[in-house]
Amino acid sequence: MSGPGSDAEVAAWVxxxxxxxxxDVHVHFLPERVQERVWAYFDDAERRYGRAWPIHxxxxxxxxxxxxxxxxxxxxxxLVYPHKPGMAEWLTSWVLDFAARVPEAVxxxxxxxxxxxxxYLGAALAAGARCVKAHVQVGGYxxxxxxxxxxWGLLAEAGVPVVVHCGHxxxxxxxxxxxxxxxVLRAHPRLVVVLAHAGMPxxxxxxxxxxxxxxxxxxxxxxxxxxTLGDAPLPADWTARLADVxxxxxxxxxxxxxxxxxxxxxxxxxxxxxxxxxxxxxxRAVLHDNPARLLALGERQRETNTTR
Numbered sequence: 070m071s072g073p074g075s076d077a078e079v080a081a082w083v084x085x086x087x088x089x090x091x092x093d094v095h096v097h098f099l100p101e102r103v104q105e106r107v108w109a110y111f112d113d114a115e116r117r118y119g120r121a122w123p124i125h126x127x128x129x130x131x132x133x134x135x136x137x138x139x140x141x142x143x144x145x146x147x148l149v150y151p152h153k154p155g156m157a158e159w160l161t162s163w164v165l166d167f168a169a170r171v172p173e174a175v176x177x178x179x180x181x182x183x184x185x186x187x188x189y190l191g192a193a194l195a196a197g198a199r200c201v202k203a204h205v206q207v208g209g210y211x212x213x214x215x216x217x218x219x220x221w222g223l224l225a226e227a228g229v230p231v232v233v234h235c236g237h238x239x240x241x242x243x244x245x246x247x248x249x250x251x252x253v254l255r256a257h258p259r260l261v262v263v264l265a266h267a268g269m270p271x272x273x274x275x276x277x278x279x280x281x282x283x284x285x286x287x288x289x290x291x292x293x294x295x296x297t298l299g300d301a302p303l304p305a306d307w308t309a310r311l312a313d314v315x316x317x318x319x320x321x322x323x324x325x326x327x328x329x330x331x332x333x334x335x336x337x338x339x340x341x342x343x344x345x346x347x348x349x350x351x352x353r354a355v356l357h358d359n360p361a362r363l364l365a366l367g368e369r370q371r372e373t374n375t376t377r
Contacts, residue, residue: 072336079332080141086353090143092360094200094263095232095290095321098130098147098174100163111326118239126325133325134171140331144366147174148232150204157181158189165196175199175364180220182210187219194227199364201231205250206242212253213244225259230363232288232321233262238269238301247274254282263319263363266290270301279314286363287314288321289355293337296328308344315351319360 073082083091099107114122126133137145147167149160161178168176177200178193180186190201201224205212212235224231235250247268254260267287268275279285291297293307304310311318322334335356342352361367 072339073332076136076140076330076332079335080139082335083141083356086349086356088353088357090141090357091320092144092357092364092366093137093142093322093324094146094230094319094360094363095265095288096137096142096145096147096324097149097326098133098164098167099149100160101130103149103160107326122328124326125328125330128325134173136331137173137324142173144173144175144361144364146177146200146202146232146364147171148177148200148202149179150202150207150234151179151181152207152209154181154183157183158185161189161193161198165193165198175366177202179203180217181208182214182216184216186216187223190220190223194223194229199229201229203231203233203235205233205235206240206245207234209243211244212250213256217253218256221253221257221260224261225257228259228261230261230263230286232265234265236264236266236268236271236275238266238297247271247278251278251282254278254285258282258284260284261363262286263288263321265321267292269297272301272307273304273310276304276310276314279317286317286319286359288319289334289338290321290323291327291334293341294329294333308341308347311341311351312344312346315347315354316359318351318355319363320356 073079108124111122111124126136147164149164151157151160157179164177168174176197178198179202180190235245237245261284263286264275265288275287293303338355
């Protein structure tokens with residue numbers, strides 16, 4: 070069960086699995102000036118991280134969308150995130166507009182610990198947001214901040230998943246760490262969470278968290294690829310433990326700001342699926358069925374059809 074050798078092979082490989090396409094919960098589209106600043110940050114990766122981080126899909130928005138469509142991505146969550154107060158609301162407004170004009174994009178939102186968070190997040194949920202991004206590391210905030218309690222409560226009540234970057238990778242932050250975020254989960258046990266990067270480098274800890282909290286999912290973003298294996302090696306029991314939470318593992322890639330092609334991530338997941346306890350059913354679930362359910366793609370398609 071080998072994965073695609075290159076991006077050119079991805080769409081046919083996905084069809085060979087009997088899937089209509091890929092659903093990716095961890096994709097980034099940002100306003101142009103913000104995107105340029107993010108890429109400039111990665112251009113300085115040798116100083117920041119000690120190694121180069123060449124952006125593989127550095128192109129215009131239209132070209133990036135065409136690349137996703139060429140890969141057979143039929144649904145994705147365009148994630149945005151703020152690094153300071155006063156930024157989350159306008160990023161949420163921008164990404165809701167983006168999703169309204171891009172058929173494959175699920176409406177999303179973001180948040181920051183500030184007095185207005187419940188207001189703008191509530192408005193985004195009312196407008197149809199189906200996924201939220203919380204970047205503890207970039208935002209530099211404590212997810213246990215009392216200002217965020219109403220936001221976590223709104224999301225828990227709505228059942229809308231939040232993709233949370235709370236792991237220590239690639240750099241430890243002031244409030245990163247799975248133990249910190251577990252306090253949020255204990256306070257809001259109905260919260261549906263996707264641990265970005267499967268909590269790297271705390272991969273075993275992420276699996277522990279998923280076993281303790283039924284709303285916790287893991288995304289595959291940058292997990293098990295050559296670029297990260299040195300810093301975040303897969304646990305020896307990785308595939309055996311994935312089998313225990315197979316319905317809560319979802320495709321994530323970090324497109325476009327990855328230092329390798331999209332097919333690289335798919336090969337890593339296909340390698341896991343070679344384990345007898347996983348197999349092709351796991352592969353189909355991760356690449357399409359699990360993320361499609363999480364993002365309510367069937368519901369979105371029905372709503373789209375009724376407006377035509």
